[in-house]
Amino acid sequence: MTNEKTKSRKDRQGSTRSSGRRRGFNALDVFLILLILCCVGLAVLAYLPGSGFLRKSDRAQITYVIEFEGVRPDFASYIREGDRVTSSEGCDLGTVAAGVEVGVCNVVRYDPATADVVSSAHPSLSNLLVTVSLTADSDPLNGYSSEGLRIAVGAELDCMFPGFTGRGTCISITENGTGTGGER
Amino acid sequence: MAEARGKTGKGRGLTALDIAVIIILIAVVLSVALRLVWDRIFSADRKDCTVSFEVSAAKSAVGSLLAEGDAVMLPDGSRLGTLGAVSVTPAVFLATDASGGPVEARWPEDTLVDISGTLTAELYDRDGGFLTKGGLRICAGTVIVLHTRTADFQVTVTGVEPATE
Structure with a gap:
Protein backbone atom coordinates (compact mmCIF):
# COMPACT_ATOMS: atom_id res chain seq x y z
CA MET A 1 0.00 0.00 0.00
CA THR A 2 2.73 2.44 1.05
CA ASN A 3 4.78 1.45 -1.97
CA GLU A 4 1.80 2.12 -4.25
CA LYS A 5 1.31 5.58 -2.72
CA THR A 6 5.00 6.39 -3.18
CA LYS A 7 4.86 5.15 -6.73
CA SER A 8 1.80 7.16 -7.63
CA ARG A 9 3.36 10.33 -6.08
CA LYS A 10 6.50 9.72 -8.11
CA ASP A 11 4.39 9.32 -11.23
CA ARG A 12 2.63 12.59 -10.53
CA GLN A 13 5.97 14.35 -9.92
CA GLY A 14 7.28 12.89 -13.13
CA SER A 15 4.29 14.11 -15.08
CA THR A 16 4.61 17.59 -13.51
CA ARG A 17 8.28 17.74 -14.47
CA SER A 18 7.63 16.59 -17.98
CA SER A 19 4.73 19.03 -18.40
CA GLY A 20 6.92 21.87 -16.98
CA ARG A 21 9.69 20.94 -19.36
CA ARG A 22 7.30 20.82 -22.26
CA ARG A 23 5.77 24.22 -21.46
CA GLY A 24 8.70 26.24 -22.84
CA PHE A 25 8.20 29.60 -24.52
CA ASN A 26 4.97 29.90 -26.49
CA ALA A 27 3.14 32.56 -28.49
CA LEU A 28 1.21 33.74 -25.43
CA ASP A 29 4.46 34.43 -23.58
CA VAL A 30 5.78 36.44 -26.52
CA PHE A 31 2.49 38.33 -26.71
CA LEU A 32 2.61 39.16 -22.98
CA ILE A 33 6.19 40.37 -23.20
CA LEU A 34 5.40 42.52 -26.23
CA LEU A 35 2.37 43.94 -24.42
CA ILE A 36 4.48 44.90 -21.40
CA LEU A 37 7.19 46.40 -23.61
CA CYS A 38 4.56 48.39 -25.53
CA CYS A 39 3.08 49.76 -22.29
CA VAL A 40 6.53 50.80 -21.05
CA GLY A 41 7.41 52.31 -24.45
CA LEU A 42 4.17 54.28 -24.65
CA ALA A 43 4.64 55.61 -21.12
CA VAL A 44 8.19 56.74 -21.94
CA LEU A 45 7.08 58.38 -25.20
CA ALA A 46 4.21 60.18 -23.52
CA TYR A 47 6.51 61.82 -20.98
CA LEU A 48 9.49 62.65 -23.18
CA PRO A 49 9.97 66.43 -23.37
CA GLY A 50 8.91 67.76 -26.74
CA SER A 51 7.51 64.43 -27.82
CA GLY A 52 4.74 64.82 -30.31
CA PHE A 53 3.12 61.68 -29.00
CA LEU A 54 -0.40 62.09 -27.64
CA ARG A 55 -0.32 65.70 -28.79
CA LYS A 56 -3.29 66.86 -30.78
CA SER A 57 -2.43 67.79 -34.32
CA ASP A 58 -4.75 69.21 -36.93
CA ARG A 59 -4.32 69.27 -40.66
CA ALA A 60 -4.22 72.44 -42.69
CA GLN A 61 -4.12 73.20 -46.38
CA ILE A 62 -1.19 75.56 -46.93
CA THR A 63 0.50 77.25 -49.86
CA TYR A 64 4.12 78.21 -49.42
CA VAL A 65 6.84 79.70 -51.60
CA ILE A 66 10.34 78.27 -51.85
CA GLU A 67 13.09 80.53 -53.18
CA PHE A 68 16.07 79.00 -54.95
CA GLU A 69 18.79 81.64 -55.14
CA GLY A 70 21.51 81.87 -57.77
CA VAL A 71 20.15 79.27 -60.17
CA ARG A 72 20.43 79.16 -63.96
CA PRO A 73 17.16 80.63 -65.31
CA ASP A 74 16.64 77.77 -67.79
CA PHE A 75 16.28 75.39 -64.81
CA ALA A 76 12.81 76.89 -64.34
CA SER A 77 11.61 74.87 -67.32
CA TYR A 78 12.34 71.65 -65.41
CA ILE A 79 9.78 72.50 -62.73
CA ARG A 80 6.20 72.11 -63.92
CA GLU A 81 2.86 72.80 -62.30
CA GLY A 82 1.56 69.60 -60.70
CA ASP A 83 5.04 68.16 -60.06
CA ARG A 84 5.37 66.34 -56.79
CA VAL A 85 7.98 67.76 -54.39
CA THR A 86 9.83 65.61 -51.89
CA SER A 87 12.64 66.37 -49.47
CA SER A 88 16.01 64.68 -49.85
CA GLU A 89 14.90 62.33 -47.03
CA GLY A 90 11.79 61.40 -48.99
CA CYS A 91 9.24 63.46 -47.01
CA ASP A 92 6.28 64.68 -49.01
CA LEU A 93 6.55 68.45 -49.44
CA GLY A 94 3.47 68.86 -51.62
CA THR A 95 2.71 69.70 -55.23
CA VAL A 96 3.82 72.61 -57.38
CA ALA A 97 0.74 74.85 -57.43
CA ALA A 98 1.68 77.46 -60.03
CA GLY A 99 4.18 78.23 -62.75
CA VAL A 100 7.70 79.01 -61.60
CA GLU A 101 8.51 82.69 -61.23
CA VAL A 102 11.98 83.69 -62.39
CA GLY A 103 13.28 86.63 -60.36
CA VAL A 104 16.41 88.72 -60.41
CA CYS A 105 19.39 87.44 -58.50
CA ASN A 106 20.87 90.59 -57.01
CA VAL A 107 24.54 90.98 -56.29
CA VAL A 108 25.16 93.45 -53.49
CA ARG A 109 28.51 95.20 -53.11
CA TYR A 110 29.97 98.23 -51.43
CA ASP A 111 31.26 100.93 -53.78
CA PRO A 112 34.24 102.59 -52.09
CA ALA A 113 34.16 105.53 -54.52
CA THR A 114 30.66 106.63 -53.56
CA ALA A 115 30.57 104.91 -50.16
CA ASP A 116 27.25 103.39 -51.17
CA VAL A 117 25.91 99.89 -51.29
CA VAL A 118 25.17 98.99 -54.89
CA SER A 119 22.79 96.28 -55.96
CA SER A 120 22.91 94.90 -59.49
CA ALA A 121 21.40 91.94 -61.28
CA HIS A 122 23.60 88.91 -61.76
CA PRO A 123 24.36 88.54 -65.46
CA SER A 124 23.66 84.83 -65.71
CA LEU A 125 21.91 83.61 -62.56
CA SER A 126 18.35 84.05 -61.31
CA ASN A 127 16.21 83.32 -58.30
CA LEU A 128 13.43 80.79 -58.82
CA LEU A 129 10.24 81.18 -56.81
CA VAL A 130 8.22 77.97 -56.62
CA THR A 131 4.74 77.94 -55.10
CA VAL A 132 3.84 74.64 -53.48
CA SER A 133 0.56 73.49 -51.97
CA LEU A 134 0.46 70.93 -49.19
CA THR A 135 -1.89 69.43 -46.65
CA ALA A 136 0.32 69.75 -43.60
CA ASP A 137 0.13 68.82 -39.94
CA SER A 138 -0.66 71.96 -37.99
CA ASP A 139 0.21 72.58 -34.37
CA PRO A 140 -0.83 75.72 -32.47
CA LEU A 141 2.71 76.30 -31.19
CA ASN A 142 4.99 74.48 -33.60
CA GLY A 143 3.26 75.46 -36.84
CA TYR A 144 3.27 73.34 -39.97
CA SER A 145 5.09 70.12 -40.73
CA SER A 146 4.92 67.30 -43.20
CA GLU A 147 5.97 63.82 -42.18
CA GLY A 148 7.97 65.38 -39.35
CA LEU A 149 9.70 67.97 -41.52
CA ARG A 150 9.01 71.52 -40.42
CA ILE A 151 7.72 74.02 -43.00
CA ALA A 152 8.40 77.56 -41.82
CA VAL A 153 9.55 80.88 -43.19
CA GLY A 154 13.36 80.88 -43.05
CA ALA A 155 13.58 77.08 -43.07
CA GLU A 156 15.94 75.63 -45.65
CA LEU A 157 14.53 72.73 -47.61
CA ASP A 158 16.40 70.23 -49.75
CA CYS A 159 13.84 69.79 -52.50
CA MET A 160 13.58 67.14 -55.17
CA PHE A 161 11.32 67.65 -58.17
CA PRO A 162 11.09 65.10 -60.97
CA GLY A 163 13.41 67.22 -63.15
CA PHE A 164 15.24 69.48 -60.71
CA THR A 165 16.84 69.32 -57.30
CA GLY A 166 18.08 72.14 -55.12
CA ARG A 167 18.26 73.72 -51.71
CA GLY A 168 15.75 76.50 -51.24
CA THR A 169 14.43 78.69 -48.46
CA CYS A 170 10.78 79.02 -47.55
CA ILE A 171 9.95 82.73 -47.77
CA SER A 172 6.19 82.78 -47.18
CA ILE A 173 3.33 80.57 -45.99
CA THR A 174 -0.39 81.06 -46.42
CA GLU A 175 -3.00 78.85 -44.79
CA ASN A 176 -5.85 78.20 -47.19
CA GLY A 177 -8.07 76.18 -44.89
CA THR A 178 -8.43 73.06 -42.87
CA GLY A 179 -7.35 69.94 -44.67
CA THR A 180 -8.70 66.48 -44.43
CA GLY A 181 -7.57 64.27 -41.58
CA GLY A 182 -7.54 64.86 -37.88
CA GLU A 183 -5.58 63.88 -34.86
CA ARG A 184 -2.23 62.32 -35.38
CA MET B 1 10.63 28.51 -2.49
CA SER B 43 16.80 70.54 -7.77
CA ALA B 44 17.92 74.14 -8.18
CA ASP B 45 15.33 76.88 -8.38
CA ARG B 46 13.50 77.68 -11.54
CA LYS B 47 13.90 81.28 -12.49
CA ASP B 48 12.18 83.58 -14.91
CA CYS B 49 14.98 84.93 -17.05
CA THR B 50 15.34 87.49 -19.75
CA VAL B 51 17.40 86.12 -22.61
CA SER B 52 18.79 88.65 -25.07
CA PHE B 53 19.72 87.44 -28.53
CA GLU B 54 20.84 88.45 -32.00
CA VAL B 55 20.07 87.01 -35.40
CA SER B 56 22.49 87.83 -38.21
CA ALA B 57 21.59 88.09 -41.90
CA ALA B 58 18.14 86.50 -41.76
CA LYS B 59 15.66 86.76 -44.63
CA SER B 60 13.62 89.92 -44.24
CA ALA B 61 10.46 87.77 -44.28
CA VAL B 62 11.58 86.21 -40.99
CA GLY B 63 11.99 89.62 -39.36
CA SER B 64 8.50 90.67 -40.35
CA LEU B 65 6.98 87.56 -38.76
CA LEU B 66 8.41 88.05 -35.26
CA ALA B 67 6.14 89.86 -32.85
CA GLU B 68 6.14 90.50 -29.12
CA GLY B 69 4.22 87.80 -27.26
CA ASP B 70 4.94 85.01 -29.76
CA ALA B 71 5.74 81.63 -28.23
CA VAL B 72 9.37 80.67 -28.90
CA MET B 73 10.05 76.98 -29.30
CA LEU B 74 13.18 74.82 -29.12
CA PRO B 75 14.15 72.47 -31.96
CA ASP B 76 12.62 69.50 -30.09
CA GLY B 77 9.24 71.25 -30.11
CA SER B 78 9.21 72.16 -26.43
CA ARG B 79 8.52 75.73 -25.41
CA LEU B 80 11.46 77.94 -24.43
CA GLY B 81 9.64 81.16 -23.65
CA THR B 82 7.86 84.23 -24.97
CA LEU B 83 9.26 86.78 -27.34
CA GLY B 84 9.76 90.29 -25.97
CA ALA B 85 10.68 93.42 -27.87
CA VAL B 86 12.33 92.83 -31.24
CA SER B 87 14.34 95.21 -33.39
CA VAL B 88 14.87 94.53 -37.10
CA THR B 89 17.48 96.44 -39.13
CA PRO B 90 19.11 95.81 -42.53
CA ALA B 91 21.92 93.30 -42.10
CA VAL B 92 25.47 94.54 -41.77
CA PHE B 93 28.29 93.22 -43.90
CA LEU B 94 31.96 94.06 -43.87
CA ALA B 95 33.39 95.77 -46.96
CA THR B 96 36.60 97.53 -47.91
CA ASP B 97 36.69 101.31 -48.23
CA ALA B 98 38.74 103.44 -50.66
CA SER B 99 41.79 103.32 -48.40
CA GLY B 100 41.61 99.55 -48.16
CA GLY B 101 40.34 99.55 -44.60
CA PRO B 102 37.31 97.65 -43.33
CA VAL B 103 33.97 99.42 -43.37
CA GLU B 104 30.52 98.29 -42.27
CA ALA B 105 27.83 98.48 -44.93
CA ARG B 106 24.18 97.49 -44.81
CA TRP B 107 22.19 95.27 -47.12
CA PRO B 108 19.39 96.98 -49.06
CA GLU B 109 15.87 96.99 -47.57
CA ASP B 110 13.84 93.79 -47.90
CA THR B 111 16.86 91.56 -48.44
CA LEU B 112 18.71 90.43 -45.34
CA VAL B 113 18.12 91.74 -41.83
CA ASP B 114 19.76 91.62 -38.43
CA ILE B 115 17.36 91.02 -35.58
CA SER B 116 17.99 91.72 -31.94
CA GLY B 117 15.57 91.19 -29.12
CA THR B 118 14.73 89.54 -25.86
CA LEU B 119 12.63 86.63 -24.73
CA THR B 120 11.46 85.62 -21.30
CA ALA B 121 12.04 82.01 -20.38
CA GLU B 122 11.75 79.80 -17.32
CA LEU B 123 15.27 78.43 -16.84
CA TYR B 124 16.99 76.36 -14.19
CA ASP B 125 19.88 77.88 -12.28
CA ARG B 126 22.75 75.46 -12.00
CA ASP B 127 26.33 76.23 -11.02
CA GLY B 128 25.80 79.87 -11.89
CA GLY B 129 24.54 79.06 -15.39
CA PHE B 130 21.10 78.46 -16.80
CA LEU B 131 19.62 75.35 -18.35
CA THR B 132 16.37 74.66 -20.15
CA LYS B 133 14.10 71.92 -18.83
CA GLY B 134 15.67 69.60 -21.39
CA GLY B 135 19.16 70.36 -20.06
CA LEU B 136 20.32 72.72 -22.81
CA ARG B 137 22.70 75.39 -21.51
CA ILE B 138 21.59 78.91 -22.37
CA CYS B 139 24.39 81.43 -21.97
CA ALA B 140 26.17 84.16 -23.92
CA GLY B 141 27.49 82.59 -27.10
CA THR B 142 24.93 79.79 -27.33
CA VAL B 143 23.93 79.39 -30.98
CA ILE B 144 20.61 77.66 -31.52
CA VAL B 145 17.82 77.49 -34.09
CA LEU B 146 14.58 78.61 -32.47
CA HIS B 147 11.17 78.90 -34.02
CA THR B 148 7.85 80.58 -33.61
CA ARG B 149 4.75 79.09 -35.19
CA THR B 150 5.64 80.24 -38.69
CA ALA B 151 9.32 81.29 -38.65
CA ASP B 152 12.70 79.64 -38.08
CA PHE B 153 15.70 81.71 -37.03
CA GLN B 154 19.20 80.96 -35.77
CA VAL B 155 20.00 83.05 -32.72
CA THR B 156 23.18 83.81 -30.86
CA VAL B 157 22.43 84.40 -27.20
CA THR B 158 24.06 87.61 -26.00
CA GLY B 159 23.05 87.50 -22.35
CA VAL B 160 20.84 85.88 -19.70
CA GLU B 161 19.54 87.82 -16.73
CA PRO B 162 17.27 86.50 -13.99
CA ALA B 163 14.16 88.63 -13.73
CA THR B 164 14.17 90.93 -10.70
CA GLU B 165 11.22 90.45 -8.36
Whole structure:
Protein backbone atom coordinates (compact mmCIF):
# COMPACT_ATOMS: atom_id res chain seq x y z
CA MET A 1 0.00 0.00 0.00
CA THR A 2 2.73 2.44 1.05
CA ASN A 3 4.78 1.45 -1.97
CA GLU A 4 1.80 2.12 -4.25
CA LYS A 5 1.31 5.58 -2.72
CA THR A 6 5.00 6.39 -3.18
CA LYS A 7 4.86 5.15 -6.73
CA SER A 8 1.80 7.16 -7.63
CA ARG A 9 3.36 10.33 -6.08
CA LYS A 10 6.50 9.72 -8.11
CA ASP A 11 4.39 9.32 -11.23
CA ARG A 12 2.63 12.59 -10.53
CA GLN A 13 5.97 14.35 -9.92
CA GLY A 14 7.28 12.89 -13.13
CA SER A 15 4.29 14.11 -15.08
CA THR A 16 4.61 17.59 -13.51
CA ARG A 17 8.28 17.74 -14.47
CA SER A 18 7.63 16.59 -17.98
CA SER A 19 4.73 19.03 -18.40
CA GLY A 20 6.92 21.87 -16.98
CA ARG A 21 9.69 20.94 -19.36
CA ARG A 22 7.30 20.82 -22.26
CA ARG A 23 5.77 24.22 -21.46
CA GLY A 24 8.70 26.24 -22.84
CA PHE A 25 8.20 29.60 -24.52
CA ASN A 26 4.97 29.90 -26.49
CA ALA A 27 3.14 32.56 -28.49
CA LEU A 28 1.21 33.74 -25.43
CA ASP A 29 4.46 34.43 -23.58
CA VAL A 30 5.78 36.44 -26.52
CA PHE A 31 2.49 38.33 -26.71
CA LEU A 32 2.61 39.16 -22.98
CA ILE A 33 6.19 40.37 -23.20
CA LEU A 34 5.40 42.52 -26.23
CA LEU A 35 2.37 43.94 -24.42
CA ILE A 36 4.48 44.90 -21.40
CA LEU A 37 7.19 46.40 -23.61
CA CYS A 38 4.56 48.39 -25.53
CA CYS A 39 3.08 49.76 -22.29
CA VAL A 40 6.53 50.80 -21.05
CA GLY A 41 7.41 52.31 -24.45
CA LEU A 42 4.17 54.28 -24.65
CA ALA A 43 4.64 55.61 -21.12
CA VAL A 44 8.19 56.74 -21.94
CA LEU A 45 7.08 58.38 -25.20
CA ALA A 46 4.21 60.18 -23.52
CA TYR A 47 6.51 61.82 -20.98
CA LEU A 48 9.49 62.65 -23.18
CA PRO A 49 9.97 66.43 -23.37
CA GLY A 50 8.91 67.76 -26.74
CA SER A 51 7.51 64.43 -27.82
CA GLY A 52 4.74 64.82 -30.31
CA PHE A 53 3.12 61.68 -29.00
CA LEU A 54 -0.40 62.09 -27.64
CA ARG A 55 -0.32 65.70 -28.79
CA LYS A 56 -3.29 66.86 -30.78
CA SER A 57 -2.43 67.79 -34.32
CA ASP A 58 -4.75 69.21 -36.93
CA ARG A 59 -4.32 69.27 -40.66
CA ALA A 60 -4.22 72.44 -42.69
CA GLN A 61 -4.12 73.20 -46.38
CA ILE A 62 -1.19 75.56 -46.93
CA THR A 63 0.50 77.25 -49.86
CA TYR A 64 4.12 78.21 -49.42
CA VAL A 65 6.84 79.70 -51.60
CA ILE A 66 10.34 78.27 -51.85
CA GLU A 67 13.09 80.53 -53.18
CA PHE A 68 16.07 79.00 -54.95
CA GLU A 69 18.79 81.64 -55.14
CA GLY A 70 21.51 81.87 -57.77
CA VAL A 71 20.15 79.27 -60.17
CA ARG A 72 20.43 79.16 -63.96
CA PRO A 73 17.16 80.63 -65.31
CA ASP A 74 16.64 77.77 -67.79
CA PHE A 75 16.28 75.39 -64.81
CA ALA A 76 12.81 76.89 -64.34
CA SER A 77 11.61 74.87 -67.32
CA TYR A 78 12.34 71.65 -65.41
CA ILE A 79 9.78 72.50 -62.73
CA ARG A 80 6.20 72.11 -63.92
CA GLU A 81 2.86 72.80 -62.30
CA GLY A 82 1.56 69.60 -60.70
CA ASP A 83 5.04 68.16 -60.06
CA ARG A 84 5.37 66.34 -56.79
CA VAL A 85 7.98 67.76 -54.39
CA THR A 86 9.83 65.61 -51.89
CA SER A 87 12.64 66.37 -49.47
CA SER A 88 16.01 64.68 -49.85
CA GLU A 89 14.90 62.33 -47.03
CA GLY A 90 11.79 61.40 -48.99
CA CYS A 91 9.24 63.46 -47.01
CA ASP A 92 6.28 64.68 -49.01
CA LEU A 93 6.55 68.45 -49.44
CA GLY A 94 3.47 68.86 -51.62
CA THR A 95 2.71 69.70 -55.23
CA VAL A 96 3.82 72.61 -57.38
CA ALA A 97 0.74 74.85 -57.43
CA ALA A 98 1.68 77.46 -60.03
CA GLY A 99 4.18 78.23 -62.75
CA VAL A 100 7.70 79.01 -61.60
CA GLU A 101 8.51 82.69 -61.23
CA VAL A 102 11.98 83.69 -62.39
CA GLY A 103 13.28 86.63 -60.36
CA VAL A 104 16.41 88.72 -60.41
CA CYS A 105 19.39 87.44 -58.50
CA ASN A 106 20.87 90.59 -57.01
CA VAL A 107 24.54 90.98 -56.29
CA VAL A 108 25.16 93.45 -53.49
CA ARG A 109 28.51 95.20 -53.11
CA TYR A 110 29.97 98.23 -51.43
CA ASP A 111 31.26 100.93 -53.78
CA PRO A 112 34.24 102.59 -52.09
CA ALA A 113 34.16 105.53 -54.52
CA THR A 114 30.66 106.63 -53.56
CA ALA A 115 30.57 104.91 -50.16
CA ASP A 116 27.25 103.39 -51.17
CA VAL A 117 25.91 99.89 -51.29
CA VAL A 118 25.17 98.99 -54.89
CA SER A 119 22.79 96.28 -55.96
CA SER A 120 22.91 94.90 -59.49
CA ALA A 121 21.40 91.94 -61.28
CA HIS A 122 23.60 88.91 -61.76
CA PRO A 123 24.36 88.54 -65.46
CA SER A 124 23.66 84.83 -65.71
CA LEU A 125 21.91 83.61 -62.56
CA SER A 126 18.35 84.05 -61.31
CA ASN A 127 16.21 83.32 -58.30
CA LEU A 128 13.43 80.79 -58.82
CA LEU A 129 10.24 81.18 -56.81
CA VAL A 130 8.22 77.97 -56.62
CA THR A 131 4.74 77.94 -55.10
CA VAL A 132 3.84 74.64 -53.48
CA SER A 133 0.56 73.49 -51.97
CA LEU A 134 0.46 70.93 -49.19
CA THR A 135 -1.89 69.43 -46.65
CA ALA A 136 0.32 69.75 -43.60
CA ASP A 137 0.13 68.82 -39.94
CA SER A 138 -0.66 71.96 -37.99
CA ASP A 139 0.21 72.58 -34.37
CA PRO A 140 -0.83 75.72 -32.47
CA LEU A 141 2.71 76.30 -31.19
CA ASN A 142 4.99 74.48 -33.60
CA GLY A 143 3.26 75.46 -36.84
CA TYR A 144 3.27 73.34 -39.97
CA SER A 145 5.09 70.12 -40.73
CA SER A 146 4.92 67.30 -43.20
CA GLU A 147 5.97 63.82 -42.18
CA GLY A 148 7.97 65.38 -39.35
CA LEU A 149 9.70 67.97 -41.52
CA ARG A 150 9.01 71.52 -40.42
CA ILE A 151 7.72 74.02 -43.00
CA ALA A 152 8.40 77.56 -41.82
CA VAL A 153 9.55 80.88 -43.19
CA GLY A 154 13.36 80.88 -43.05
CA ALA A 155 13.58 77.08 -43.07
CA GLU A 156 15.94 75.63 -45.65
CA LEU A 157 14.53 72.73 -47.61
CA ASP A 158 16.40 70.23 -49.75
CA CYS A 159 13.84 69.79 -52.50
CA MET A 160 13.58 67.14 -55.17
CA PHE A 161 11.32 67.65 -58.17
CA PRO A 162 11.09 65.10 -60.97
CA GLY A 163 13.41 67.22 -63.15
CA PHE A 164 15.24 69.48 -60.71
CA THR A 165 16.84 69.32 -57.30
CA GLY A 166 18.08 72.14 -55.12
CA ARG A 167 18.26 73.72 -51.71
CA GLY A 168 15.75 76.50 -51.24
CA THR A 169 14.43 78.69 -48.46
CA CYS A 170 10.78 79.02 -47.55
CA ILE A 171 9.95 82.73 -47.77
CA SER A 172 6.19 82.78 -47.18
CA ILE A 173 3.33 80.57 -45.99
CA THR A 174 -0.39 81.06 -46.42
CA GLU A 175 -3.00 78.85 -44.79
CA ASN A 176 -5.85 78.20 -47.19
CA GLY A 177 -8.07 76.18 -44.89
CA THR A 178 -8.43 73.06 -42.87
CA GLY A 179 -7.35 69.94 -44.67
CA THR A 180 -8.70 66.48 -44.43
CA GLY A 181 -7.57 64.27 -41.58
CA GLY A 182 -7.54 64.86 -37.88
CA GLU A 183 -5.58 63.88 -34.86
CA ARG A 184 -2.23 62.32 -35.38
CA MET B 1 10.63 28.51 -2.49
CA ALA B 2 13.96 27.95 -4.16
CA GLU B 3 13.95 24.42 -2.78
CA ALA B 4 10.45 23.81 -4.03
CA ARG B 5 11.40 25.11 -7.41
CA GLY B 6 14.51 23.01 -7.33
CA LYS B 7 12.42 19.92 -6.70
CA THR B 8 9.53 20.55 -9.04
CA GLY B 9 10.81 22.99 -11.65
CA LYS B 10 14.34 21.78 -12.31
CA GLY B 11 15.32 22.67 -15.88
CA ARG B 12 12.04 24.46 -16.41
CA GLY B 13 13.66 27.60 -17.98
CA LEU B 14 12.36 31.16 -18.02
CA THR B 15 8.62 31.65 -18.28
CA ALA B 16 6.71 34.74 -19.29
CA LEU B 17 6.08 35.51 -15.63
CA ASP B 18 9.79 35.37 -14.86
CA ILE B 19 10.57 37.74 -17.72
CA ALA B 20 7.74 40.09 -16.68
CA VAL B 21 9.12 40.20 -13.13
CA ILE B 22 12.63 40.86 -14.44
CA ILE B 23 11.36 43.67 -16.69
CA ILE B 24 9.41 45.24 -13.83
CA LEU B 25 12.47 45.03 -11.56
CA ILE B 26 14.66 46.66 -14.20
CA ALA B 27 12.01 49.37 -14.75
CA VAL B 28 11.86 50.06 -11.01
CA VAL B 29 15.65 50.34 -10.72
CA LEU B 30 15.86 52.55 -13.82
CA SER B 31 13.05 54.84 -12.70
CA VAL B 32 14.66 55.32 -9.28
CA ALA B 33 18.02 56.05 -10.94
CA LEU B 34 16.42 58.47 -13.41
CA ARG B 35 14.56 60.21 -10.63
CA LEU B 36 17.79 60.68 -8.66
CA VAL B 37 19.60 62.08 -11.72
CA TRP B 38 16.61 64.30 -12.55
CA ASP B 39 16.48 65.65 -9.00
CA ARG B 40 20.22 66.24 -9.00
CA ILE B 41 20.03 68.24 -12.21
CA PHE B 42 16.86 70.16 -11.54
CA SER B 43 16.80 70.54 -7.77
CA ALA B 44 17.92 74.14 -8.18
CA ASP B 45 15.33 76.88 -8.38
CA ARG B 46 13.50 77.68 -11.54
CA LYS B 47 13.90 81.28 -12.49
CA ASP B 48 12.18 83.58 -14.91
CA CYS B 49 14.98 84.93 -17.05
CA THR B 50 15.34 87.49 -19.75
CA VAL B 51 17.40 86.12 -22.61
CA SER B 52 18.79 88.65 -25.07
CA PHE B 53 19.72 87.44 -28.53
CA GLU B 54 20.84 88.45 -32.00
CA VAL B 55 20.07 87.01 -35.40
CA SER B 56 22.49 87.83 -38.21
CA ALA B 57 21.59 88.09 -41.90
CA ALA B 58 18.14 86.50 -41.76
CA LYS B 59 15.66 86.76 -44.63
CA SER B 60 13.62 89.92 -44.24
CA ALA B 61 10.46 87.77 -44.28
CA VAL B 62 11.58 86.21 -40.99
CA GLY B 63 11.99 89.62 -39.36
CA SER B 64 8.50 90.67 -40.35
CA LEU B 65 6.98 87.56 -38.76
CA LEU B 66 8.41 88.05 -35.26
CA ALA B 67 6.14 89.86 -32.85
CA GLU B 68 6.14 90.50 -29.12
CA GLY B 69 4.22 87.80 -27.26
CA ASP B 70 4.94 85.01 -29.76
CA ALA B 71 5.74 81.63 -28.23
CA VAL B 72 9.37 80.67 -28.90
CA MET B 73 10.05 76.98 -29.30
CA LEU B 74 13.18 74.82 -29.12
CA PRO B 75 14.15 72.47 -31.96
CA ASP B 76 12.62 69.50 -30.09
CA GLY B 77 9.24 71.25 -30.11
CA SER B 78 9.21 72.16 -26.43
CA ARG B 79 8.52 75.73 -25.41
CA LEU B 80 11.46 77.94 -24.43
CA GLY B 81 9.64 81.16 -23.65
CA THR B 82 7.86 84.23 -24.97
CA LEU B 83 9.26 86.78 -27.34
CA GLY B 84 9.76 90.29 -25.97
CA ALA B 85 10.68 93.42 -27.87
CA VAL B 86 12.33 92.83 -31.24
CA SER B 87 14.34 95.21 -33.39
CA VAL B 88 14.87 94.53 -37.10
CA THR B 89 17.48 96.44 -39.13
CA PRO B 90 19.11 95.81 -42.53
CA ALA B 91 21.92 93.30 -42.10
CA VAL B 92 25.47 94.54 -41.77
CA PHE B 93 28.29 93.22 -43.90
CA LEU B 94 31.96 94.06 -43.87
CA ALA B 95 33.39 95.77 -46.96
CA THR B 96 36.60 97.53 -47.91
CA ASP B 97 36.69 101.31 -48.23
CA ALA B 98 38.74 103.44 -50.66
CA SER B 99 41.79 103.32 -48.40
CA GLY B 100 41.61 99.55 -48.16
CA GLY B 101 40.34 99.55 -44.60
CA PRO B 102 37.31 97.65 -43.33
CA VAL B 103 33.97 99.42 -43.37
CA GLU B 104 30.52 98.29 -42.27
CA ALA B 105 27.83 98.48 -44.93
CA ARG B 106 24.18 97.49 -44.81
CA TRP B 107 22.19 95.27 -47.12
CA PRO B 108 19.39 96.98 -49.06
CA GLU B 109 15.87 96.99 -47.57
CA ASP B 110 13.84 93.79 -47.90
CA THR B 111 16.86 91.56 -48.44
CA LEU B 112 18.71 90.43 -45.34
CA VAL B 113 18.12 91.74 -41.83
CA ASP B 114 19.76 91.62 -38.43
CA ILE B 115 17.36 91.02 -35.58
CA SER B 116 17.99 91.72 -31.94
CA GLY B 117 15.57 91.19 -29.12
CA THR B 118 14.73 89.54 -25.86
CA LEU B 119 12.63 86.63 -24.73
CA THR B 120 11.46 85.62 -21.30
CA ALA B 121 12.04 82.01 -20.38
CA GLU B 122 11.75 79.80 -17.32
CA LEU B 123 15.27 78.43 -16.84
CA TYR B 124 16.99 76.36 -14.19
CA ASP B 125 19.88 77.88 -12.28
CA ARG B 126 22.75 75.46 -12.00
CA ASP B 127 26.33 76.23 -11.02
CA GLY B 128 25.80 79.87 -11.89
CA GLY B 129 24.54 79.06 -15.39
CA PHE B 130 21.10 78.46 -16.80
CA LEU B 131 19.62 75.35 -18.35
CA THR B 132 16.37 74.66 -20.15
CA LYS B 133 14.10 71.92 -18.83
CA GLY B 134 15.67 69.60 -21.39
CA GLY B 135 19.16 70.36 -20.06
CA LEU B 136 20.32 72.72 -22.81
CA ARG B 137 22.70 75.39 -21.51
CA ILE B 138 21.59 78.91 -22.37
CA CYS B 139 24.39 81.43 -21.97
CA ALA B 140 26.17 84.16 -23.92
CA GLY B 141 27.49 82.59 -27.10
CA THR B 142 24.93 79.79 -27.33
CA VAL B 143 23.93 79.39 -30.98
CA ILE B 144 20.61 77.66 -31.52
CA VAL B 145 17.82 77.49 -34.09
CA LEU B 146 14.58 78.61 -32.47
CA HIS B 147 11.17 78.90 -34.02
CA THR B 148 7.85 80.58 -33.61
CA ARG B 149 4.75 79.09 -35.19
CA THR B 150 5.64 80.24 -38.69
CA ALA B 151 9.32 81.29 -38.65
CA ASP B 152 12.70 79.64 -38.08
CA PHE B 153 15.70 81.71 -37.03
CA GLN B 154 19.20 80.96 -35.77
CA VAL B 155 20.00 83.05 -32.72
CA THR B 156 23.18 83.81 -30.86
CA VAL B 157 22.43 84.40 -27.20
CA THR B 158 24.06 87.61 -26.00
CA GLY B 159 23.05 87.50 -22.35
CA VAL B 160 20.84 85.88 -19.70
CA GLU B 161 19.54 87.82 -16.73
CA PRO B 162 17.27 86.50 -13.99
CA ALA B 163 14.16 88.63 -13.73
CA THR B 164 14.17 90.93 -10.70
CA GLU B 165 11.22 90.45 -8.36
